[in-house]
Amino acid sequence: MPFRWDLVTPDHLGSLLDDVATPEVAYLTELARCTGKVLARGGNGDLVFVGRSLDSMFDLLGGALEGTGHVLARLPLSFPRRYEYSRQEVLRAREVLADLGITPASLARRSRPVTFVDVVSSGSTYKSLFTLLDDWIAEERETWPVIRLKLRFVGVTVEEDTSPNTWRWQQHADWTRRLPAASVVNVSLDAAIWSYFGDRQQKVTKSFGTRGWIEGARETERDERTRKALAEAVRLVELGRTKQVRRMIARAIDGEPALSEPWLRTLRSTLS
Known part of the structure; x- marks a missing residue:
């Protein structure tokens, strides 16, 4: 598995950031808004962030939800644009999922859904992930009618004008x-920020494609670009802990249909 520092309890960063300036987070307001919508539309599920694109949302929530008991996880798998995998690749992907407590048996018996979160364009990553899970469930002969109620997918898409003719991946x-x-379900995000997260942002960890699944993850670098990315991630955790940002996330929940449900009202109150 690719190594990533635990930034909620960062007691092992040492002197990595000693000479790195605290970064400005110009996208904070839009990220907080999108984050609140993801929480509201996540169906009270345990959030699992797929790949690396939304690491910034994961970090912001790591600070905002600290001490609340909400489960956040990262599924670092990077999926190629193909839907057939070797048996070795399938078994390795299952090991990674099992490390997160996601197996056919656990899905059939868990009380809360698993909610996957990722940026989405065509939906190819989610198709690959669903196919892997579907084949595994069938192989294990677990109860699909039960499991289908425990899986949720939130796609963070490019914000655009909506109309009856708008193309929707799902x-x-x-x-x-x-x-x-x-x-x-979908949550929209400003196009420039979506592109930054999905295409241009320097990440703390290396991409973990199918070759890495088999051979093992490449070592995390500690060069200047990576340390700047780490400083950005640490700053997001710090900002998530602030009352101001927690309230920004809470305000984004206002008006969401799920606010009629007790779990979301409780979460909003906690963030406020």
Whole structure:
């Protein structure tokens, strides 16, 4: 598994950031808004961030939800744009999922859903992930009618004008029809910030594609760019702990339909 520092309890960073300036986070307001929407539309599930694109949201929530008991996890797998995998790749992916407590047996018996979160364009990553889970569930002969209620997918998409003719990725994906409609939802994000997170942001960890699944993750670098990325991540955790940012996230929940449910009202109150 790719190494990533635990930034909520960063007692092992040493002198890594001693000569790195505290970065400005110009996208903070938009990220907090999007984060609140993801929480509201996540169906009270345990959030699992796929890949690295939304590491900044993971870090902000790590600070904002500290001490609340909410479960956050990262699934570092990076999926190629293909949907057939070797048996070795499949078994390794299952090991990574099992390390997070995500198996057919656990999905059938858990009380809260697993909510995957990722930036989405065409939806290819989610198709790959769903296919891996679906094949595993069938192989283990676990109860699909129960498990389908425990899986949710939140896609963070590029913000654009909406109309009846707007292209929506989930409407063109066959696999999404096997889940309840409310289990596959979107949250929009400013196009420039979406591109920054998905395409241009320097990440703390290396990409973990199928070659890495088999051979092992590449060592995390400690060069200047990586240390600046680490400083940005640490700053986001710090900001998430502040009352100001927690309230920004809480305000983004206002008006969401799920606010009629006790779990979201409790969460909003906690953040406020």
